[in-house]
Structures are given as structure tokens and as C-alpha cells.
Amino acid sequence: MANDRETIMAKVRGALAPLKGRARMPDYDGGIELARKRANAADPMAEFAERLGAVNGEVVADPAALAATLRTRGWTRGYCDPALWPRIGPHFGADFTVETRFDRSRVDDYQFGITRGAGAIAETGTIILNDATTSSRLGALASWAHVAVISRGSLYSDLSEAVAALGQDPNVVWCTGPSKTADVEGILIEGVHGPGAQIALFVD
């Protein structure tokens, strides 16, 4: 394949050689160019909640509210990041079975997964995950409901800000609502491969 590199590069150079000039990279200001009409821009937390709600995700106020929400839906078996459990566990009752190690051989046993989120984006209701803060990629992905625990200070206003914060983590995932498809007759169905429910919990 070393040869393929030479072949391709030679063809690329050959194809571009006859061009009289090359198109320049346009200069633009991401902030101005991408400015949109935003209803709630003054209150990022409210905007985030509204946008996440618009894609059928939800924000819960605190760990107790989280436990109540999960219980109401009948989701009592789950996975939790071991670093988070001491803080969250006390709000969960004895009716919950929560493991702090994700066992991939029992993937169907987990109804929810609780992991840390690296941040959030207000303009789109997006939750940001990365390897540094996610205790287990599968734990954040394979359960029916995913709960991201996000520190209030890492809420970005828009995509441009969040792009600027991508950093050097090898795997950053922006999640905007539950996994979905419209492949069958254009009808929206949630929970294809990823979570069918996406919940955000902000902490200080």
C-alpha cells in the first residue's frame, strides 16, 4: 500500500497542476456566521432543558428526583459509575439493584446506566461524553436509559464553543436525545442501538 500512496498523491498533484489558481480558505467568524434566532439564549440552563425536551430527553433536578423518575418507569436495575455511586446511591432505595461494574455478558440486564458527562451544549440540548469522564463506554450506551451527571460549570452555549473544547480526548461523543431512526416508512422510533431515554442531572 506504500505504492498506493505514491499512486494517489501523483494523481492528485497531476489533477491539480493545470489549475491556474487554488481556491483560498475563506475567512469567517464562526460566532457571527452561525448566529441563529434563539428564544432562550439569556438563560443557558433553561435553553438546554427546553432543547433536550424538544428531542424527548429530560433534565432531573437532583439525585432524589432521578431515583423517583427511574422508579416510576419501572427501571430498577442498572449500572452506575463507581465514582458516582457514593454520592447518588444514598438517594436510591432498596428496591434498586445497581452494579458498579458493567458486565457485557449480561448486557440485557441493565435498564439504566449512570455515568458522568463531560459537559453539555445549551443551543441544542446536547450531552457531551468522553473517555476521560465515562467509566464505561458500554455502561453509557447499552442500557435502555442513560443518565449523564454533568457539572453545572461545563455548560457551553453553542456548537462553536463546544468544538473549541474538544481537546485531546480520543473519543468525544455529543448525544442529543435518545437514539432514533426513521428508516421504516419515515416513522420516528426511539431506542435503536443506543439509549431509548436520555436524562441529564446537573451537579455543582
Place this chain on the structure above:
Amino acid sequence: MRTQPIDQAAAALPAETRAAVYGGSKVQHEKGRKLLFDHYGDPNRLRKLAGEIKRHVVENLDTLLPAVEARLMANGATVHWAATAEAACEAVHSILKARGATKLVKSKTMVSEEIGLADYLEKRGIEALETDLGEFIVQLDHDQPSHIIAPIRHKNRRQIAELFERNGLGAYDDEPAVITKRARQFLRHKYLGADAGLTGANFVVAESGRIVVVTNEGNSRFCLAATRCHIALVGIEKILPRDRDLALFLNLLARSATAQQLSVYNEFILGPRAPGQPDGPEETHVVLVDNGRTEVLASECRDILRCIRCGACLNVCPVYRQAGGHAYRSVYPGPVGAVLSPLLLGKRFPEKADLPKASSLCGACNEVCPVNIPIPDLLLRLRDRAHVEGVPSPGTPPMGMWALLATRPAAWRAALAGGRILNLLPTRLIPIPALRAWQLKRDLPPWRGGKFRKWLKMRRKQQGRGQSRPQ
């Protein structure tokens, strides 16, 4: 009348399929437009800007490709180059062989369809399973996708339910939620049992080496969480210069492709998983695929390499809506396919030289394209090429009358004026038999002859004031 292959394919389409394709395309197009215009005062400015950025990329691939390669390697990825489809398949195969891998899960990638990867691997004893719901159904049915974003737009729920039943995925149930749930159940165990995960890339950033994969279902996430080896198949034109260009492109892609503000999952990959992360790949391979792209680059039609595969031009195209994707006999259907598919064939161009003629040149594809590709211009260039190269054209409709009018300006103007009479005539009095037969079944749009000439006059005037190249 002799017809072109694409017309024959369109004519053979079952009414049910045509209705599905027509309705699905129309709805998708209208939703996407609404979202773009609701959110942005001047979306055309964004499209033009994105077009300029991609044009810069296409015309600077000679420096950007080595830059991408260097970044990818610095990030810990292994870079492979593949000049042809065969070489790309071989590259993937040898990566898998080296790991003793026999099971591959695939996220949706158009390049893999283009190079026939799944078949190639299956023949060599490797299971290559599609995981995108639509692609999974297509693979199960030994069918072909009919749209680059919505691969099974041509199928309905009953056909899918029967297919699932035949393949042991549960008793007949055509509820879309049940269909989806069954696929979910089946596929998650496939991910967990697989040795490697293959994705495409929507973008690769030259400045950072970031590989960006966009999905709604989360299948690329599962490939990258469950397996130990990630292979990304990347067309050499997929580059963006800088990270900060991503905000613009992700905004445009989601709205144009699926009428969303942002796709559900945008995954940014630099390389193997972080130390301490229990899940995910320990190896990252990037296969840079040419397979005809350098020939496109050398042609007059290099602007088509800006394409970000959003499918908007398919949805808006009157020919695609009537003919459906299969009529194009190519991995890339619709307006983008009418340009790209014949070009990617290289010397075998004549095999698909009919595709550029399957367009009314109405211009809608250019207007919706998020990277502002002048598709109608490119189609004309290809028609010209077919003409110059003397490609026989089996199905050019008899053009005698048109030719006569079109070569005599006075006659043309008279005919245009006369055409207005059509608006006033009751259907049964229309003097042209074919038109009368047609009109009996549906309404003829009101005759608006002469508008184009007026428009062109205006445009010439404007262009006289500086603007030369359409951008």
C-alpha cells in the same frame, strides 16, 4: 419510442414503491427547508461559505492529504492508502487477518458500498454485518439501498415484517416499533461478539486528525464501544481544514440530511481508547480511499467532490422522486449520483452516460445543496463529454420539433406566446395528442413560457456587473 435505461427502470417501479419514494422525499425536503429558514435569516450565506471551504479542500488536496496523514499517525492511528476498490477491500481484509478477526460489525458507510466490501469479506469467510437499521434490512433481503440517507425508502413495513419472519427474527408484526426493537435485540449481541468495527467518516479534520462520525441510531458508538479494533473507511475528499469548521458543517449536515437541528450522535475520534477506559478499540486504522476520486479531481466536474452526502438533492429532485433510487443503477443515486456515478467509473464512463441526461436541469438540487455544488452545470458538462466522446445514446427522445424551434429564435418566441393559449383551452381541445392524453390524467401546470428568457436577461445584466462564476 426508445427510452433510456433510467426511464425503463422508473417505468417498472411498482406504484406502491413510487408512492413511498415520492412521499418520503417530499416530506423530508420540506421539513429540512423549514428548519433551515426558521433558524437562520440567511441560510444561503452558510451554504455558500461551506461551499467555499470545501472548494478550498478539493483544490488543495495535495497538501491537505499529507497533513491529515501526519496528524492521524501522531494520534496513534495506522494509515492505509487504497487506490482502487480492490485495494481498499484488501486493506480491510489484511487488517482483520492480522488480528485473526472473523466477525466485523459495520456502521453505515457509502464507501464500503462503493467498493463492495461486505461481499468481498463474506467470500473470504468473514461475517460483515450491517448495523444501520435500513442497511441491515437491505443486507438481509439481498437488496440495494435506494437513498444515501434513507436506504429503505422504497420498502414498506409489511415487506420488512415478512422479511424478518422469513429470517427467524420473530412472527409477523409490522409495527415499526416492534421491527426496531427486534433489530436492536438481535444486533446488540452481534456487536458484543464482533472482533472489529468498521465506520465511515463524515469528516476528517486536517488540523487535528479528528475523525467525525455522525449517526442517529448510535450504531457507530456501539461498534466503537464493543470491539477492540476500529477501521474507518475514508474517501480522500472528506477533509475539513480546521476543527472550528465543524460547527458550520454539523449544523448544515443535520438540517440538510434529516431535518434535525443536530444529529443524535456526533462522535469525534482521535485514536484508540484512553488508558483506563475498559471499552473500545486498542487499534485505530484509517483507510484513505481513492477509487476514481482522483479522476474526478482531474475532470471539469471536480466540484462534486465537495459533496457531504446529505441526500438533500435526492429528496428535492423531481426525477428521483418519480424514478426512485434503483433506477440509477449506482451506489449514489439522484442528482449527486448522476454526476458522480459515471465519473467514478473512469474509462467505463459510457456505461452510465445516460444518468446526466436524467435531469430537467430545474436547478433545485443546487439550491438545496449545503455545499452549493452547481450540479446542473456539472450535468451539462457530462452530457457534453458523452457527446464529444461519441457515446451512443439509446434513449434520446425524438427531439426534432424542439430542435427546429430551438434553432430559430423567432419560431421559439412565437411558440412560447402560443403556449399561453394552452392555459385557456379545455383539456379535450388541446391540439397535441400526447399532451391531451397526459392532461386527462393530471393537471398540466399553468403555461409560463417566456419566464426563463426574462430571467436570463436579468441575470446577464447582473453578471455584467462583476459576478462571473456561480458560487
